[in-house]
Amino acid sequence: MGRKPCCEKIGLKRGPWTIEEDHRLINFILNNGIHCWRVVPKLAGLLRCGKSCRLRWINYLRPDLKRGGFTDAEDDRIMELHSQLGNRWSKIASHFPGRTDNEIKNHWNTKIKKKMKHLGLDPATHEAMDSITDQTESKQITIPNMCTTIKEKEETKDQPKDDVIIETSKTLIVTNNGKEQAENSKSLYAEEVDIGSLFEMQDKEISISSSSFSSLYSNISRSESSSYLAGDSISLEQWDLDITDPLMPWDLFANLGDTLFLYDKM
DNA sequence: AAATTTGCCAACCGCGGCCCG
DNA sequence: TCGGGCCGCGGTTGGCAAATT
Numbered sequence: 173m174g175r176k177p178c179c180e181k182i183g184l185k186r187g188p189w190t191i192e193e194d195h196r197l198i199n200f201i202l203n204n205g206i207h208c209w210r211v212v213p214k215l216a217g218l219l220r221c222g223k224s225c226r227l228r229w230i231n232y233l234r235p236d237l238k239r240g241g242f243t244d245a246e247d248d249r250i251m252e253l254h255s256q257l258g259n260r261w262s263k264i265a266s267h268f269p270g271r272t273d274n275e276i277k278n279h280w281n282t283k284i285k286k287k288m289k290h291l292g293l294d295p296a297t298h299e300a301m302d303s304i305t306d307q308t309e310s311k312q313i314t315i316p317n318m319c320t321t322i323k324e325k326e327e328t329k330d331q332p333k334d335d336v337i338i339e340t341s342k343t344l345i346v347t348n349n350g351k352e353q354a355e356n357s358k359s360l361y362a363e364e365v366d367i368g369s370l371f372e373m374q375d376k377e378i379s380i381s382s383s384s385f386s387s388l389y390s391n392i393s394r395s396e397s398s399s400y401l402a403g404d405s406i407s408l409e410q411w412d413l414d415i416t417d418p419l420m421p422w423d424l425f426a427n428l429g430d431t432l433f434l435y436d437k438m
Numbered sequence: 439a440a441a442t443t444t445g446c447c448a449a450c451c452g453c454g455g456c457c458c459g
Numbered sequence: 460t461c462g463g464g465c466c467g468c469g470g471t472t473g474g475c476a477a478a479t480t
Binding site for chain 1 (some may be wrong): 464465467473
Binding site for chain 1 (some may be wrong): 447
């Protein structure tokens with residue numbers, strides 16, 4: 173017998189969450205806590221299944237989420253943990269307070285895997301890929317520490333414009349295209365710079381008018397992409413929270429009002 | 439400037455494990 | 460002990476934005 177769906181799916185909404193839905197879910201959880209995800213959407217007045225609510229809360233609305241780019245140190249730590257734990261993202265995420273397994277998984281699939289391939293490392297085994305050794309005289313850089321490797325890449329980018337490594341899915345191919353070498357080096361380096369500069373770009377700061385939140389968070393950095401004005405009502409998803417206490421007690425939210433407002437920080 | 443490709447990430451899907459009656 | 464129900468996890472997809480042609 174087949175497994176029953178987690179909830180009655182007919183008539184339930186799917187796809188991206190609206191700000192109003194976020195408000196409903198946040199307010200419900202902050203006021204009532206989480207006892208059973210199955211009943212959360214019903215009690216919160218949401219046309220979503222409990223699973224969708226859980227995912228939305230865990231991956232996006234939780235106030236203790238640490239948003240923003242991953243640092244070199246975090247990348248190194250993820251690689252290290254992945255070599256020990258494999259694709260057990262929840263286990264890996266448990267070593268990064270404020271990071272979700274989904275976030276780390278996405279980061280792994282979009283960034284770290286590419287970096288490792290650039291470095292001649294197999295993302296699955298963390299061992300050096302030896303497929304290029306019989307191709308040409310290309311160089312293979314296999315340094316476990318990502319920071320060190322980036323520096324070495326930087327130091328080598330001014331070398332003669334042969335020995336360019338162009339990556340494919342299975343093997344590394346050497347060409348003599350100097351233009352492509354420059355772009356590859358630039359790409360790898362720019363990625364590192366962008367991560368670090370993410371924080372510098374958050375020059376605007378705001379605070380939450382709710383006294384409950386003000387007592388919890390001294391500063392809340394405004395996402396560079398958001399465009400809310402003073403007094404706007406927004407959802408937590410728009411915030412890059414600067415949390416000093418990762419183990420935040422939920423009791424502190426007990427008196428939070430139904431709506432949160434923003435005002436410009438003095 | 440328009441069309442196409444690529445990258446990113448939020449959200450969904452389905453399975454496995456755990457809990458409880 | 461067994462079966463049903465729920466939760467959590469990992470793989471995958473879809474859509475949007477940015478980059479490239």
